[in-house]
Amino acid sequence: MEDDASRGANRWRRFDDWDNRPLRLDNFALEDPANGFSAMNGARDPAPSATVDGGRITVLDGVPEDEFDMIDLFIARHHLDPAMVEEAMAIPSIEVARMLVDVNVPRNRLVQLSRGMTPAKLAEVVAHLNSMEIAFAYSKMRARATPGNQAHVTNAKDDPLQLAADAAVAVALGFDEIETTMRVARNSWSNALACCVGSVVGRAGTLFQCSSEEAEELQIGMAGFTSYAETVSVYGTEKSFIDGDDTPWSKAFLAAAYASRGIKMRCTSGAAAELLMGYHEAKSLLYLEARCLCMQRAMGAQGTQNGGIDGAPLAASIPGGVRELMAENLIAVWLDLECASGNDARSSESEIRIGAKILPFLIAGSDLICSGFGSILKYDNSFNPSSFNGEELEDYLVLQRDFEADGGLTPQGEDALLATRKRAVEALSAVLEELKLAEPDEDMKQSVVVASGSDQTRSFSAGHATRISSSIATRQISVLDVIRALNKRGFREEAENLLFLVKLRLSGDYLQTSAVIRNNRVISAINDPNRYDGPGTGYRLTEARRKEIANIRGVLDQGEVLRTEATFQRVEEGRIRYRSIGPAQQGAIAREVVVGLSPGFGSKLFRTTAGHPLSAVLMDIRAGIEEAGGTARFVRFLHTADTSFLGLSAARLSGSGIGIGLQAKGTAVIHRKDRLPHNNLELFSNAPITKLEHYRGLGRNAALYASGAEPEPIVVPTRGEALGARHHARVALIYAIETGLVRDGAEPEELAVDFLRDNQ
Numbered sequence: 001m002e003d004d005a006s007r008g009a010n011r012w013r014r015f016d017d018w019d020n021r022p023l024r025l026d027n028f029a030l031e032d033p034a035n036g037f038s039a040m041n042g043a044r045d046p047a048p049s050a051t052v053d054g055g056r057i058t059v060l061d062g063v064p065e066d067e068f069d070m071i072d073l074f075i076a077r078h079h080l081d082p083a084m085v086e087e088a089m090a091i092p093s094i095e096v097a098r099m100l101v102d103v104n105v106p107r108n109r110l111v112q113l114s115r116g117m118t119p120a121k122l123a124e125v126v127a128h129l130n131s132m133e134i135a136f137a138y139s140k141m142r143a144r145a146t147p148g149n150q151a152h153v154t155n156a157k158d159d160p161l162q163l164a165a166d167a168a169v170a171v172a173l174g175f176d177e178i179e180t181t182m183r184v185a186r187n188s189w190s191n192a193l194a195c196c197v198g199s200v201v202g203r204a205g206t207l208f209q210c211s212s213e214e215a216e217e218l219q220i221g222m223a224g225f226t227s228y229a230e231t232v233s234v235y236g237t238e239k240s241f242i243d244g245d246d247t248p249w250s251k252a253f254l255a256a257a258y259a260s261r262g263i264k265m266r267c268t269s270g271a272a273a274e275l276l277m278g279y280h281e282a283k284s285l286l287y288l289e290a291r292c293l294c295m296q297r298a299m300g301a302q303g304t305q306n307g308g309i310d311g312a313p314l315a316a317s318i319p320g321g322v323r324e325l326m327a328e329n330l331i332a333v334w335l336d337l338e339c340a341s342g343n344d345a346r347s348s349e350s351e352i353r354i355g356a357k358i359l360p361f362l363i364a365g366s367d368l369i370c371s372g373f374g375s376i377l378k379y380d381n382s383f384n385p386s387s388f389n390g391e392e393l394e395d396y397l398v399l400q401r402d403f404e405a406d407g408g409l410t411p412q413g414e415d416a417l418l419a420t421r422k423r424a425v426e427a428l429s430a431v432l433e434e435l436k437l438a439e440p441d442e443d444m445k446q447s448v449v450v451a452s453g454s455d456q457t458r459s460f461s462a463g464h465a466t467r468i469s470s471s472i473a474t475r476q477i478s479v480l481d482v483i484r485a486l487n488k489r490g491f492r493e494e495a496e497n498l499l500f501l502v503k504l505r506l507s508g509d510y511l512q513t514s515a516v517i518r519n520n521r522v523i524s525a526i527n528d529p530n531r532y533d534g535p536g537t538g539y540r541l542t543e544a545r546r547k548e549i550a551n552i553r554g555v556l557d558q559g560e561v562l563r564t565e566a567t568f569q570r571v572e573e574g575r576i577r578y579r580s581i582g583p584a585q586q587g588a589i590a591r592e593v594v595v596g597l598s599p600g601f602g603s604k605l606f607r608t609t610a611g612h613p614l615s616a617v618l619m620d621i622r623a624g625i626e627e628a629g630g631t632a633r634f635v636r637f638l639h640t641a642d643t644s645f646l647g648l649s650a651a652r653l654s655g656s657g658i659g660i661g662l663q664a665k666g667t668a669v670i671h672r673k674d675r676l677p678h679n680n681l682e683l684f685s686n687a688p689i690t691k692l693e694h695y696r697g698l699g700r701n702a703a704l705y706a707s708g709a710e711p712e713p714i715v716v717p718t719r720g721e722a723l724g725a726r727h728h729a730r731v732a733l734i735y736a737i738e739t740g741l742v743r744d745g746a747e748p749e750e751l752a753v754d755f756l757r758d759n760q
Contacts, residue, residue, distance in 0.1 A: 025349040029317040036280030039271075039315070039324035040127045043282040048121035050089050052082045061120040069238040071291055074248040075119065078298035084116025093121065097128035100137040100334070103534035107141055111336045119290035122334070126327040127286065134326045135360035140532040141333040143525035144514035145539040147365035149408030150340060151175040151375040153195055154382035155454040158187040158465040160194035160432070161425050161440055162448050162457055167198025168424035169417055170375045171206045173393075174410040176516040177228065179372055181211040181382050184462050188212040190469035192225040197431055197482065197494065201424040204497035205517030207264060207510070211383075214254060221263045224479030227501055227510070228264035230305045230340065230371070234295050235269070236288030239279035252299040259302070262505030264515065266303035266338060267296040271324055272311030285315055289328040297335045302513060304332045305371040307342020310384075316347040322357055329366075338514040338525075344372030346385040354387050355399070362405045365539055367514045369407055377453040390452070400549045406541055411552045421449045430489035431482055437468045561733045568606040568613070576615035577754040578602050584635040584748040587655030593625050593702045594659045596650030597636045597751070599741035601664040605734060608666025609688040609727050612695075619755055620692045621660065621668075624699025630656075630706050632699070634753045638746035641738035644678045647671030653748065656706035660698065665734045666690055670702045681705060682713050688727045690716050 018024065033043035051059035057076035058065045068076065096113065099105040114122065129137060151170040155162045163180065170178050180195045182188055192210040199206045207227045210220050220226055232251050235241050241248070251267070258265035269292035271285035280288070289306065296304050308315045308325045315321040325342060332339040341361050348354055361369045373396070374386030381389060388396050393409075400407040412420075425445045432438040440459065447458040460468075471477075479502060486495035500520065504510055510517060512524035532538030541549070587594060595618070602614055622632040637649050643661045647669035650659025657673040658681075666687030669680045682701060684690050697714040704711040 022349040022351070023353070026353075027317050029314070031319050033284070034282055036275045036282060037318050038284045039318050039320040040123070040284050040286045040327070042284030042287055045123070045284050045287045046120050048089065048093070048118055048124055050080065050085045050118050050121075052085050055082045057082060057085070061118045070241065070247055071236070071238055071295060074298055075291065075294045079115070079294040080118070081115040084112065086116070088113045088116030089118070089121060093124045094128050096125045097133075100125070100129065100141065100330075101133050103140070103532070107530065107532070110141065110334060114334050114336070119287060119294050122294070122331050123284070123287045123290040123327075126330050126334075129327070129330075131323050131326060131360065134323070134330050135364045138326070138330050138333060138360070138366070139364035139538065140530075141330065142364070142366060142514075142530050143333060143336060143338060144367050144516075144523065145528045145530045146518070146523060147406045147408050147539065148176040148368050148516050149174070149373055150177040150179060150368045150371055152344070152372045152381055152383050152386055153178050153180050153198070153375060154182070154191075155376060155380040156183060156382070157454045157457070157460065158182045158184055158191060158382075158462045159448070159454060159457060159460045160190050160438075160465060160468060161428060161445060161459045162451065162454060163191055163194035164198035164201075164424040164428035165421040165448050166376050167195045167208075168201035168420045171199055171202050172412050172417060172420045173375070174408055175206065175373070175375065176408065176518075177207045177209065177368065179209045179211055179230075179383075182465075183382050184466060185213065187462065187465040187469045188216055188220060189225075189472040190465040192220045193431070193468075193472055193477075193482065194428055196225045196479065196498070197428045197486070198424045200494045200497035200501070201427060202420055204500045204520055205504075207501075207517065218254070218257060221258065222261060223477070224502055224505070225482075226263065227505060228266075229258050230266045230268055232258075232265065232267045232301070233269065233273075234267050234292050235274055235277070235279075236283070236291040237274050237279045237281050239281075240274045240277050243277055243279065248295050248299065251295075255299050255301050259511055262508050262511065264302055264510050266305055266340065267292075267299065267301045268305040268309060269293065269296065270306045270309035270311050270315075270342060271321070271328060272308065272314040276311055276314060284324075285318070285321070286324050286327055290331055293328070293331050293335055293337065297337060301337065302511060302515075303338025303340065303367065305340040305342070306332055307339075307371070308345065308347065309342055309371070310345050312342060312345045312347040316353070316357075322347075325357075326360055329361075336513065336525075338367045340368035340371030341366040343370040343387045344374075344383070346387050346389075351392075355395075358387060358396075358399070359403075362399060362407050363403055365406065367516075379455070380453050394553070397549075397552050401552055404541060404546060404549070406539070406545060406549065410548045418449065425449055427486060427491045427494050430491060431485045432468070434485035434489055435477060435481060437471055438464065556729050556733055558733050558737060561730060561737065562604065565604065565606050572602070572606045572613060572615055575613060575756055576602065576618070577756060578636075579752040579754070580636070580749045581752050582750055584653055584750040587633060587653055589631055589655040591630045591703065591706050592633055592655035593630050593699070593706055594633050594635055594650040594654040595621060596646040596653075596659055596661045596748075597634060598641045598646060598663045598738050599636070599638050600641070600734075600738045601636065601662065604737055604741065605664035608664070608690070609731060609734075610666055610690055612666065612692055614664060615755065616692055617662070617666065617695050618753060620696040621662070621699035624696040624701075625703045627696075628700045628703035628707070630699075630703025634751040636749045636751050638741070638743050638749070641735065641742055643667045643669050643683075644671070644680060647680060648673070648675070648677050649748065654706075658702055658706040660702050663687075663735075664738065665731055668695065668698055670698065670705065672705065684714070684716055686716050686718055686723060688723050689718060689721065
């Protein structure tokens with residue numbers, strides 16, 4: 001066996017670089033249909049077929065009625081419309097696929113056809129579409145026009161104060177739904193109370209779910225703390241159902257129980273669940289999920305949470321798995337279900353793969369783009385890390401801005417969010433005290449207000465939460481008790497917001513397909529239908545919404561650049577003085593190097609993009625010229641701000657024919673008078689990583705060129721930094737300031753430069 005040293009000597013070292021990328025932490029699975037590792041073409045996927053006899057489905061995807069398993073039976077009896085089967089099944093799948101991407105075929109027509117299609121038919125149709133076509137079809141087929149999003153709000157300690165603060169932040173950012181779960185199962189009631197209170201700080205109508213054991217979750221809902229549920233899991237094989245001690249009928253009963261109490265409800269399914277459970281029957285991920293979705297429609301569920309969910313990492317490990325996740329989401333909206341389109345369980349350690357996975361849903365829109373965006377930090381996410389977490393939340397906000405796509409969120413300022421956190425912590429503390437559940441002290445509360453995650457809090461532990469939770473359950477505290485406590489302690493707005501949600505439960509208004517609450521109004525597929533008929537139709541950003549999305553942190557304009565530069569001006573005034581001493585003349589000194597300064601250099605702009613004071617840059621350039629036996633002369637050019645022309649103009653004035661062009665942002669060039677404008681001797685184009693020692697070397701080399709030598713060029717090393725992304729916005733604004741000072745035909749000015757003190 002080769003040792004590591006000999007292997008390294010015989011290996012292309014690029015593989016070492018690749019081995020250190022986050023991607024190599026991902027596992028990838030070989031496509032193996034016989035063992036269930038198949039995204040779309042399983043070893044035992046049936047061919048689409050259906051027979052109707054006397055208004056009854058007697059054959060379903062090749063299985064006769066007397067051999068139906070419970071899933072076949074449920075789909076045949078409650079999903080398929082016998083009156084539509086013959087027509088829908090007769091249309092070639094490729095034609096249906098084309099209808100899905102044809103803007104001239106209305107959504108309603110396709111929804112109608114879906115009710116006559118078997119799971120195998122649905123899967124076969126969407127398998128004809130590539131990823132771009134799936135995303136396009138999804139944008140056409142989703143039920144509600146306005147996109148939305150859902151947040152995970154959890155923490156590692158089940159700390160109720162932190163839950164309330166983080167829930168309030170999620171509301172402020174615009175999440176339509178909030179979902180929590182707990183590290184300790186017994187803490188469900190405490191988590192529910194905390195998020196319930198936090199979710200009504202700032203605005204009314206954010207729906208909330210506590211993901212717990214199904215019976216307890218229903219009890220929490222009955223107590224009024226929650227307003228939706230989505231943990232009613234269904235599976236695509238009979239053995240998976242049996243392993244979960246459930247049937248389609250029991251799930252349908254549970255769905256009805258939620259709806260009967262005004263709790264919005266959707267099911268959960270997703271690719272690879274059956275593969276993880278070991279009961280895949282050698283069928284593809286897509287076919288099994290098509291069965292799940294047909295069952296959910298048959299149950300009368302309001303919608304679905306699908307797109308991989310917990311199985312997403314496994315689905316993504318299989319060739320075509322991410323495309324399959326998109327395809328199953330498309331089937332969901334085609335069946336007219338509300339779709340919380342996954343993008344929750346983090347399917348990769350590669351940020352590139354994660355960003356690519358979210359993009360189709362961001363640009364297509366979805367009822368809930370993420371069925372669990374981790375609004376908290378990764379380590380605090382009790383569901384396991386999401387595709388996007390608190391660490392990446394700003395990245396997502398910028399993606400919205402980049403694509404002018406409504407991802408359901410709105411940027412908020414730091415002061416506003418801090419005030420929101422404080423209000424939520426005070427509101428929950430008041431409820432805990434009023435109901436004699438706990439008495440948080442000021443240190444606990446303040447630590448939560450400013451904490452990014454639970455590592456930074458000095459608040460409740462999981463054990464404290466258990467005692468609070470037990471007391472809530474034992475004393476049968478309900479949402480009405482919480483409303484009274486909030487009102488009594490002076491949190492009238494929060495009490496009214498919570499009461500508003502309770503009233504909506506009584507009316508059942510948000511039990512419509514794809515219902516969320518915006519501005520105290522239910523919007524759904526009924527009053528906000530997605531009518532996409534091609535360009536210019538469907539959901540479009542209003543100008544007001546576009547401005548909201550664009551209002552991220554760190555946005556620059558000329559005014560901001562000049563305000564920042566003014567703070568450096570005051571410092572520079574104590575370091576350097578520039579004095580104009582008349583028009584610049586042609587030089588006669590053989591070893592002279594003219595340093596040509598841009599119009600804004602030291603007058604409007606005072607530091608390079610690397611942060612070096614301009615006084616220090618000039619001092620080092622002069623020192624380098626003098627070290628090599630040259631003489632420096634400073635000239636300001638007003639007819640141009642271009643580096644090359646600054647350098648060439650300086651060279652033509654220089655007695656040696658050698659000049660340096662220097663912009664305020666730090667870009668520099670050595671030029672010679674007989675060369676074309678952009679054919680310089682040396683160029684420092686990467687100003688943000690150029691050091692003062694490089695400028696000193698630039699001056700030294702310029703003097704050596706002036707003496708007739710051919711020095712080794714100075715190269716500023718780059719390590720692959722994305723300098724454009726980091727600096728180009730500022731650079732463009734700086735250059736606009738410079739060009740604004742340019743005057744056509746202006747004569748160059750000779751400058752006397754006085755260095756007042758050490759600039760190093």
